[in-house]
Amino acid sequence: MFKKIILLLVIVAIATTSCKEDFLETKPTDAISSNDALATAENMALILNGLHRLLYAQSQTLLSGGDSYRSGNQYWVPLGDNLAGGVIHTASANNLGWQDETRWISHNQETSRTTKQLWYQRYHIVASANAIINKAAEGTIPEDAKMKEIIGQAYTYRAYAYLSLVQHYAKGYLIGNPASDPGVPLLFASKAPFTSEPRSSVQVIYDQCMSDIDAAIGYFEGATARPSGNAYDKSQLNINVAYGLKARIALNMGEWRTAADAAVMARQGYPLMDESDWKSGFNTTLLPEVIWGSNVIGTETTYFRSYFYLMCNTFNGSQNRNNPKIMDKRLYAQIPDTDYRKDMFLKDAPNSNTSASNGMGGWENNTNPLYTTEEEFDAEIDRLASVYGWTSSHNTHPYMHVKMRQKAPGTTDPDDIILMRSSEMYLIEAEAEAMLGNVQAAQDALKPLGEERDSAYDVTIFDTQEKLMEHIKFQRALELWGEGFLYVDKIRWDDEIDHAANGGSGASEGLYQSGFQQDRPSVNDEWVFKIPQEEIDANPNLGPGDQN
Template sequence: MLQNMKYVLIVATALLAVGCEEDFLDTKPTDAISASDALATEANMELILAGMHRGMYSQSQTIMPGGSAIASTQRANEHYWVPMGDNLAGGLIHSANANNLGWRSEAQWNSHTQETSLTVRILWYHRYNIIANANSIINRVEEGDLADTPVLRNILGQAYAYRAYAYMSLVQHYAKGYLIGSPSSDPGVPLLYATEAPFTSAARSTVQEVYDQIASDLESAIDNFKEGAPRPTGSAYDKANLNIDVAYGLRARMALATGNWQLAAESAALAREGYEIMDESAWKAGFNSTLLPGVIWGSNVITTETTYFRSYFYLASNTFNGSQVRNNPKIADRRLIDAIPDTDFRKDMFLVDAPNSNLSAANGQGGWENNTNPLYETEEEFEAEIDRLASKWGWTSRHNTHPYMHVKLRQAVPGGIEPDDIIYMRAEEMLLIEAEALTMMGDIDAAQEVLQELGESRDSAYDVSEYDSQESLMEHIKFQRGVELWGEGFLFQDKIRWDEGIDHSADGGSGASQVLYQDAYIVEKPSVNPDWIFKIPQAEIDANPNLSPADQNP
C-alpha cells in the first residue's frame, strides 16, 4: 500500500526558497532522520511531531518526495483542504473565470469526481502519511521499554489524535456519509497499522469499522493527555500542538457525524472549556492568527516557506496579491448574507454594495456601463467607491471588486503575499456542535441557552426564544453555522450530514453564474448522488494488492 511514500518519518524541515514567482516555486527539504534514531528518544519523537505539524501546511512534495504526481507543488495541504470544503459546497463562490491550482475545477465538481486528479491523490496520500508517522510513534511506545513520563504521554496522545484526525478525513471524503448510508456495510477506507514499507493493510474496512477505530484512537488520546505534560502556551506555534481540547473537539466532530448526540454535546462542551468567544474586534481581525481568542488548534505557518501562491489566503481571501484573487473576487451566497440582521456585526465583513469593477465578471455585469446599484449615480461615484475600498481594506489598484465580496479572511498584511496561519478548530464551532446535538436530542431549552451565548455576542438585538421548536431551531443553527464558520471549510461535511444538495438558483439565487458553475450549479443531495464521495486514486488501486477496480467508488 502507499507505494509512493518514499519516506515515513518526517522531522521538522527547513525549506529553502529559490524563487517566489507566482507560477514557479521551488522548495527543497533539508532535514530527514532514520527510523531507529527518530524513535530512540522523546526529543527525537517530538521532532517527528514537529514535522507532522509542518506537514499539515507544507507543499506536498516536502512530505511526499519523488517524481510522481503526489509530489506536485500545487497543493500545500491544509492551505488547500480547509477552504476546499466551502469551495466544493458552493459557499465560497467564484465571481470570475480563474483556475489557478484547479480551484475552479473543484467548484465545478470536475476534480474530486476524477480518480486521476491531483486532489484525490494528494489528499489520500497526505492523510496516510499522517497515519504512517503516527503509527511509528504508537508502535514504538507499545513496545514497552521506554520510561513512562508525562512528556511521552503527551507525544503518544498527539499521535493517537493525529491518526484519528486523518482517518476521519479519509472516511468522510472517500466513503458515504454515516447518517445517510449503511455504515455497517458501506465500504470505508483501508486501516493501516504498519510502521515501515511496504505499508500493508487490509482491504477497505466498513465505514463503521473505520469510525470504531477513530473512536478508539480518540479515547486513547484523551487518556494519554490526561496523564501527559500540558501544551505550552504563549506563542502562535503552541496551537499547532494537539492537546486534550483538540481530542475532545475531534470526538465532538466524530459524534456529530455519526448521530451520537449526547457524546457530541458533552465533548464539544469539554473542548471549548476555558476558551473565550471572539468579540467584535477579534472576529473582524482577519482570521489570520492562531493567537486569536477561541482558537483551539491551528497551524502557525512559517512565512519564509514558499506556500505563498499555494496558501489558504491565496485561494480564499480577497486581499491577497495574486491573480486568483485579483481577477476573481470570492463572494458569499447573497441569500445567506441578506438574512443576517443589520444589528449583527458579522454582516460588516461582506461588502454587499461593492461595485462590480470586473469587466470579466462571470455574471456579465462588470464595469460602470452595467452598473445597476442606485448608490452610484455617476461613474465618478462608482470609481471613488472602488478606490475607497482598496484604501480601507489594503488591496491594490489591480484588484477587482464585486458585490457580496468578503473581507472576513485577510492577511495580517493585506495586499501582500504572506500565507499566515490556518485555523482548524475554535470554540465557536464547538458551541455550534453542542447546540446542534442538544437540538437533535430535543433539549430545546438547553440548545437555546447555548446559542444565546453566541448570538448575543454577535448581534445586539439577538433573541433565540423565537426559535422554539426543533425544526425552527435546527434551521437557525444551520444559518448560524453558515455565517459564523463561513470560509473555514465546514460546509461540504455539513451538507452531507444534513443531506442537502446545492442549488444556486433557488430563492432568488446565490449570485453564482450558471455558465461558470456548469453541472455544479445544481447538485442533488448526497443520499442520492454518489458524486459527493471522492474517487479513490487510480494509482492506489493499481499499486495496492488489497484493492481492485471493483473497490472504486461509483
C-alpha cells in the same frame, strides 16, 4: 501496499525548525535511521513537528511523488466551502484547478491531483502516527508526562486523518448504511511495504476514530500541558483538540450526547472572540477562541499555494484580483443588521470587473442606486482599497468578503490557518441537543454565541427542533464561512446544492457548470471522492471493484 507512502521520520527530522539541532547534526540528514528517530521522546517530538508542517507544506517538500500544486490544508480546508458552493467565484480564474473543484470535475476523477494528494497526505499522517504509537506499545521508553503528550498527539493525529479520509472517500455515516458501506483501508504499519487491510466498513473506520481519540484523551490527562502565548504553540495538539475532534466524530455519527458533552470540554479555556477580534482578519492562531491551527512559518511560505491565496480578497494574486470571492446572496439576506458579522461582507461594493461572470462589471452596467455618477462609482472602489489594503489591480464585486484578510494586505505574505475554534463547539453542542429534542439545552448552547455576535439576538424564538435546526444551519454557514465545513455539513444534513433556488446565490451557471446544481448526497454518489487510481493499481488488497 501504499505506493506513495514512505516513512516520514527522516524527512520530518530534516524539515523541522525544532531547536534540537544537536540531534540533526549527529548524522547526515539523509541517513537518520528510524531507530534514532524513535529512540527518545525528544526525538519523537521531531516527528510531530514534521506533521505540524505537513499540514500546510507544499507536498513535494515532504512527500514522495508530491508536487507544488497542493499545500495540504491550505487547499483542503477551503475546499470544503469551495466544493459545496458556500464561497462563490465571480469570474474565471482556474489556478491550481480551484475552479475545477467548483465545477465538480476534479474530486470525482480517479487521476486528479485532488483525489491523489488528499489520500496520500492523510495516510502519511497515519503512518507517522503509527510509528510513535507502535514504538510506545513496546514499553521500552518510560511513559512520563512528556511521553504521554507525544502519544496523545499521535493518537489524535491518526483519528484526524482517518476522519478526513472516511468523510471524503466514503458515503456519509448518517445517510447510508455504515455497517456495510465501504470505508477506507486501515493501516497500522509504520514500516515499508505499508500493507494495509482491505477497505473496512464506514462503521469500522468511525469506531477506530473514536477508539483513537479516547486513547488520546486518556494520555493527555496525564501529560504535560501545551505551552501558551506563542502562535506556534497552537500547532501542537492537546486535550482540547482531542475533545473537539471527538465532538466532530460523534456529531457525524449521530452520537448526539457524546458530541454535545465533548464540545463543552473542547472549548474550556477558549473564550468567544469579541467584535474587534472577529473583524481582525482570521489570520492568526493567537485569537482567543482558536483551539488549534497551523502557524505558517514565514520563511517557508507557499505563496500562490496558500489558503489566503485561494480565499482572501486582499491577497495579491490573480485568483483574487480577477476573481473576488463572494457570499451567497441568500445567506447575506438572512443576516440581521444588528449582527456585526454582516459588516465583513460588502453587499454594495461596486462591480469593477468587466470580465465578471454575471456580465454586470464596469460603470456601464451599474444598477446600484447608491452610485449616481461614474465618479461616485470609482470613488467607492478607491475608498475600499484604502480601507482594506488591496492593490489598484484588485477588482471589487457586490457581496465580496473581507472576513479573511492578511496581516499585510496587498502582499503574498503567509498567514496562519485556523483549524478549530470554540464557536464551532457551541454550534456542535447546539445541534446535538436539538437532535436529541432538548430545546432548552440547544437554546442555552446558542445563546452565548448569538448574543456576542448580534446585539438584538433572541434565542427564544427558536422554540422547536425544526426552527432550531434551520437556525443552526444559518449560524454555521455564517460563523464558519470560508473555514471549510460546508461539504461535511451538507452530507450530514443530506442537503443539495442549488445555486438557482430562492432567487439565486449569485453564482453563474455558465461558470459553475456541474457544480451549479447537485442532488442530495444520499442519492448522489458524486459527493464521494474517487480513490486514486495509483492506489487501486498498487495495493494488493484493493481492486477495480473497490473504486467509488
